[in-house]
Amino acid sequence: MDVKQGELVLCEFYFSDLGESKRRPVIVFKDNLPFDDFVGVPVSSKAHKLHADESLLQPDELKEGVLPKISKVMVRKTFVISKAVVDKKYGVLTPERFQALHRDFCQYFDCC
Numbered sequence: 001m002d003v004k005q006g007e008l009v010l011c012e013f014y015f016s017d018l019g020e021s022k023r024r025p026v027i028v029f030k031d032n033l034p035f036d037d038f039v040g041v042p043v044s045s046k047a048h049k050l051h052a053d054e055s056l057l058q059p060d061e062l063k064e065g066v067l068p069k070i071s072k073v074m075v076r077k078t079f080v081i082s083k084a085v086v087d088k089k090y091g092v093l094t095p096e097r098f099q100a101l102h103r104d105f106c107q108y109f110d111c112c
Helices: 095-109
Strands: 007-016 020-029 036-042 054-055 061-064 071-072 077-081 084-094
Touching: 007 036, 020 071, 020 084, 020 095, 054 095
Parallel strands: none
Antiparallel strands: 007 020, 007 084, 020 036, 036 071, 036 077, 054 071, 061 084
């Protein structure tokens, strides 16, 4: 499935035995990697406790689509994902929320 920067997508992640999997939401941070991959930032609905690198994602921070409940974005767990494991799209972050995520990313990884 084609993805674009700023989209909130649902991905199927397989365990090492390839017999079981879990579906998890991810924000597309960078969508133009080679080999049909993208950089994703994980999202969790378990937002009751935040670490220093985590921030809340509110339902009104999507310009398109629906976020079922307040969630948290976990910058420290950013990783490369194959576009082949994307099951569906939840929506798209507002430009302001994506800019905030970009700032959080740059601050955490000291890259900007």
